[in-house]
Amino acid sequence: MADKPPRRPRAETPKGFRDYFGAEVTERKSMLDRIAAVYHRYGFDPLETSAVETVEALGKFLPDVDRPNEGVFAWQDEDADWLALRYDLTAPLARVAAQYRNDLPSPYRRFAMGPVWRNEKPGPGRFRQFYQCDADTVGSASVAADAEICAMLADALEEVGIPRGDYVVKVNNRKVLNGVMEVAGLSGDDKDAKRGIVLRAIDKIDRLGPEGVRALLGAGRKDDSGDFTKGAGLNSEQAEVVMGFTTAKRDTGAETVARLRELVGASVIGAEGVSELEAIAALLEAQGYGPDRIVLDPGVVRGLGYYTGPVYEAELTFEILDEKGRKRQFGSVAGGGRYDGLVKRFTGQDVPATGVSIGVDRLLAALRAKGRSTGETAGPVVVTVMDRDRMADYMGMVGELRQAGIRAEVYLGNPKNFGNQLKYADKRASPVAVIQGGNEAAAGTVILKDLILGAKIAESATLEEWKDRPAQVEVPRSELVAAVKRMLGR
Structure with missing residues (x-):
């Protein structure tokens, strides 16, 4: 076998x-x-x-x-x-x-x-x-290092094409949360079970909303599927202090800072965190980064277990449609902090x-x-091959185009079927095809085919804006580069 x-x-x-x-x-x-x-x-x-x-x-x-x-x-x-x-x-x-x-x-x-x-x-x-x-x-x-990263993040978003108004960089501080936890009688190590539940609950504010978080701070929460998550077991006063932290954002940075000072009370670490936030806001304002770009927001809690001081997150504020066709904000694209x-x-x-x-x-x-x-x-300009014995001529053309900074290539497949060459150019999203058969070679000319215009005409032969433009021109071989540049410029 x-x-x-x-x-x-x-x-x-x-x-x-x-x-x-x-x-x-x-x-x-x-x-x-x-x-x-x-x-x-x-x-x-x-x-x-x-x-x-x-x-x-x-x-x-x-x-x-x-x-x-x-x-x-x-x-x-x-x-x-x-x-x-x-x-x-x-x-x-x-x-x-x-x-x-x-x-x-x-x-x-x-x-x-x-x-x-x-x-x-x-x-x-x-x-x-x-x-x-x-x-x-x-x-x-120095918190100047944190302020600088926030400014740099805002600049980077604008540089890539997210305009002002479509994003916001939110800044918070882990020390403020530590102070709030202290006031709520939860100071100590993050490994403490009760403290861990509180941290995880705060982290879910966006998803569960205030009521869901409040339930997790107390006895616990039952989700839509009926599953029960045990809560931290805080009394109502403790829960109010923690909830106050998640909703402390006010209309201005100064008002937010004042509210946070109230919440951290006599906590030394908390007061230190609030002062750091105040310093960051002042440093950013001095450079022209106002609340239209960077804001103090105690709602930023992602990854707080990892960070030791200021934390920041860049959120995109424009709406998109989700997979079910519902409108929602795009959300976070960057995050960081002091570690x-x-x-x-x-x-x-x-x-x-x-x-x-x-x-x-x-x-x-x-x-x-x-x-x-x-x-x-945009794909490359494609130099087609009408006569395989004249490959050196075609390579000469493509060399000139490349020397002029134009992206270009010679068709290297089987040149027998010219239609396949144009299909290839189409698949490459090529803007222009260069054609030179025996007749053109003898006359010292080349034909340039405007493939983008050709596609537009094929879509609608009545397009007024295109009718005065020829989809194909014959030019002297010596003017190849200049004529291709003109066509690409259109």
């Missing part, structure tokens, strides 16, 4: 990953280049770290008996070290700041852009590999740090939703 031929590998992307083609890659690069230009203008330096870190350096994840905890893609190296694909861009920064602390300036200001990997269950719009875009200042305890203590894991000494991470895919989706896609999607 003959051996079965080996099974062919399946041509499919691994689960939770995806491929990015021409326009998508160009679009992302264009957006990141604009953001990088803003970061560069603020004096931040680019940093590229390896995609692979030791699991020990990643910190959150420690080796299991067989493999590290879920969350990272990890493997054991030949020398028994556990290695993993980076989970974010912050842990590698902490390692770099510790490893090169004698060589780097202090403070060290860096930005980083690149893919990160999460070994998590994929879902709709949730991938195991995605892009992050971070900027951080390591080594400055003093991250570098300490390596050095044993406190090193203050603050930074922001932009959700690259979410920001790209927002730009598409606004019709402000940043990528250059």
